[in-house]
Amino acid sequence: MSASPPVACLECDLLHRRSPLPPGGEARCTRCGACLYRWARPDANERALALALAACILFVVANVFPIVGLEIQGVHSSATLIGAARSLWDDGARAVALLVFVTTVLVPAAELIGITWVLAALRRGRRGWGAVPLLHFIESVKPWGMVEVFVLGVLVALVKLTHVASVEPGAGLFAFGALMLLIAASAAAFDADAAWAQLEAGR
Amino acid sequence: MSAAPTAARLGLLACEVCRLVSRAPALGGDAHCPRCSATLHARKPASLARTWAFLITAMILYVPANMLPIMDTSSLFGTQRDTILSGVAFLWTSGSFVLALLVFFASIMVPLAKMIALTVLAASVQMRAAWHPRTRTRLYRVIEFAGRWSMLDIYVVTLLVALVHVSTFASIHAGPGAAAFGAVVVLTMFAATSFDPRLIWDTLGEKP
Numbered sequence: 001m002s003a004s005p006p007v008a009c010l011e012c013d014l015l016h017r018r019s020p021l022p023p024g025g026e027a028r029c030t031r032c033g034a035c036l037y038r039w040a041r042p043d044a045n046e047r048a049l050a051l052a053l054a055a056c057i058l059f060v061v062a063n064v065f066p067i068v069g070l071e072i073q074g075v076h077s078s079a080t081l082i083g084a085a086r087s088l089w090d091d092g093a094r095a096v097a098l099l100v101f102v103t104t105v106l107v108p109a110a111e112l113i114g115i116t117w118v119l120a121a122l123r124r125g126r127r128g129w130g131a132v133p134l135l136h137f138i139e140s141v142k143p144w145g146m147v148e149v150f151v152l153g154v155l156v157a158l159v160k161l162t163h164v165a166s167v168e169p170g171a172g173l174f175a176f177g178a179l180m181l182l183i184a185a186s187a188a189a190f191d192a193d194a195a196w197a198q199l200e201a202g203r
Numbered sequence: 204m205s206a207a208p209t210a211a212r213l214g215l216l217a218c219e220v221c222r223l224v225s226r227a228p229a230l231g232g233d234a235h236c237p238r239c240s241a242t243l244h245a246r247k248p249a250s251l252a253r254t255w256a257f258l259i260t261a262m263i264l265y266v267p268a269n270m271l272p273i274m275d276t277s278s279l280f281g282t283q284r285d286t287i288l289s290g291v292a293f294l295w296t297s298g299s300f301v302l303a304l305l306v307f308f309a310s311i312m313v314p315l316a317k318m319i320a321l322t323v324l325a326a327s328v329q330m331r332a333a334w335h336p337r338t339r340t341r342l343y344r345v346i347e348f349a350g351r352w353s354m355l356d357i358y359v360v361t362l363l364v365a366l367v368h369v370s371t372f373a374s375i376h377a378g379p380g381a382a383a384f385g386a387v388v389v390l391t392m393f394a395a396t397s398f399d400p401r402l403i404w405d406t407l408g409e410k411p
Contacts, residue, residue, distance in 0.1 A: 006224050010219060011344070011400040012400065014207055014208065015210050015213065015224070032340040033337060034340065068362065070366045072367070072373070077366055077367075079362065079365035084362055087365040092376075095386075096361070104358075132240065143392060146354050149355055152352075153361075156294075156302055157366075159302050160363065161363070164373070165367075199239075
């Protein structure tokens with residue numbers, strides 16, 4: 001590569017020269033204070049891949065097992081996330097059901113599978129099929145994955161229900177809690193700069 | 204402040220996807236990032252018009268979102284209709300103060316604060332205001348981050364409907380307020396992503 005490429009602040013458009021960062025460091029825009037880029041460990045994407053892969057597995061667990069079980073006067077009911085979205089759909093609140101399904105199932109699943117696919121290909125020194133559009137897609141849907149908000153929502157619902165029934169948190173809830181942490185850790189580890197540079201070099 | 208070296212002034216375009224800075228094409232037309240082939244814009248297209256459109260729609264829907272019940276609970280004792288606010292009140296009176304505050308912030312304060320903040324931001328750019336650009340940029344950063352947490356109540360309703368559905372004791376159904384509320388959250392998120400914080404700084408260079 002030639003001289004280090006400039007970087008423009010996405011929040012105020014000021015141009016900066018890239019300079020090496022100390023471990024754990026972060027470059028901030030001198031004008032508006034937005035984060036320009038972060039220091040990344042050399043094996044950042046290896047870690048991101050491992051975490052994303054673990055998240056993929058937990059995603060399945062979280063969706064297969066019930067999140068909460070409930071007993072009211074001897075009648076037992078439990079719900080998985082997809083089951084909950086389904087009963088909302090059957091109840092006639094289709095737009096809301098769709099919103100729930102997209103933000104907690106579809107987007108997180110697409111994001112996890114996509115990032116795993118791209119990083120796994122890069123790790124083997126290849127440019128995975130469809131890697132560029134996939135990374136684009138992941139970047140654009142990122143704000144719509146809301147697993148962490150959902151986990152908090154489950155907790156609120158649990159507290160509300162304890163007043164009227166006996167509730168037991170299911171395996172799905174714990175899986176969702178762990179999934180939330182893994183998604184955050186994988187996103188934090190992901191070094192987008194390195195991934196794009198590698199994709200460019202492999203072209 | 205004198206004209207700062209921004210990408211736009213130097214004829215450069217920064218890719219919003221992969222962040223590569225490249226030279227803007229001499230001729231008009233759509234520019235594409237040489238690295239990731241995303242469409243490049245110096246500023247988000249029609250940023251203010253889109254922001255206003257989403258924002259005003261969200262404001263209108265905010266009324267039914269708070270007035271209409273988001274949840275109907277029917278039991279042997281009749282039907283109880285819960286709005287977002289009465290849901291908060293229920294949590295508060297039943298002693299879950301922390302959760303009551305949490306839901307109050309996520310469902311009532313955050314959407315309201317977000318709409319007010321976006322109005323201030325869009326209006327200030329429209330009026331070419333030069334005050335506190337750094338603070339306004341920070342405000343934008345905060346609302347972009349906080350907006351998603353308003354979805355909380357939607358998930359709560361979803362779980363309650365799913366769980367208290369089959370029981371003979373009571374059944375919970377989603378009310379029309381839930382759809383309106385969901386729409387408010389989605390629309391304010393669209394409004395926030397349509398707004399381009401670089402516009403806050405653009406007016407600064409124009410002033411002598």
